[in-house]
Amino acid sequence: MGQHHVHVWDVPVRLFHWLLVMAVVFSWWSAEEGGVMLKYHMWSGYAIFGLVLFRVGWGFAGSSYARFASFVHGPRRVLATLGELFSARPLAWAGHNPLGGWMVLALLVSLAVQVATGLFANDDLFNEGPLYAHVGKDTSDWLTGVHHVNFTVLMVLAGVHVLAIVWHRLRKGEHLVRAMFTGRKQLPEAAEPLARVGAWRVFVLAAVSAAIVAVIVNL
């Protein structure tokens, strides 16, 4: 592999990613347990809510490789990337590659749907999402159904995401998991250095995200 270590993922992006993984795994487990555990499932959902808000904000105001504008590409580039997918040649893409970029969007949309429907959901026992009372039982039941179907969608997306990472590792020799820990990718050629933004933005965005969650779950 190449000699160039390029910093692509800043701390907020990495922290977001791994906190999200933990929260999603915990949400899955606590939902399977059900009953009293749903209380903590809901807390975990609020955490995911905040994380998604933060990531969307960071996609507009964050460091260069985190921005949507830098990784959301049109169909031509996506198809070109798809064409290279099965060769052993590394993609050697600095940020999210054009296919991965759309996966990021798909995952964020699915997570947002999951959070939104969860707020109104009920378990037919003694747990209700914080906004349940605003819609009543019938609508809540329907949204709970969407919550369950969309969980499957989310798991399929996450499964494809993980398989793609494994594929990059085995077929193309690219260590994407390591990059998500260290923030750096090894690339054959030099790439645009990461354009960082002031650390204050992290705190402001995190505070705003938390505040939005707090307001909405208490409506």
Place this chain on the structure above:
Amino acid sequence: MKRALITLLGAGALVGGVAVVADPKPDDAVEYRQGIMMALGWNVGPMGAMVKGDVPFDAGQFAFHAGRVAVLAPMALEGFPKSSAAAESHALPALWENYADFEDRMKKLEASSAKLAEVAKSGDEGAMKSQFGETVKVCKGCHDEYQEEH
């Protein structure tokens, strides 16, 4: 003594159900069982709120609702006669296809809620909360298997 009485009542309800309501109209069966489920939920809700800490724990209230659940739980199965399989409800076809398993689960619910009522008499908060968790697991298991996604 009380437990024996509850069991007896439960058995009586079951036998009585079979004998008296020999051929219930399918739609009546659906309404009956939805009523029982509603009444169960009516009692499970306040216990759940206490266990989650949403409202202060009150052993007397908890025991009251646990007693109600122990009486109601054995009344549920008779609301699912096979003759009501085709009636419109939230019951999945799997329920009628695996009826023996469904009956097993109902028996488990009966035993588990009787135990909850028993434990509730002790006033031991920890034991009550933990048995409550066990009982609602039986509820959830059956809902997951046999209740339609709305």
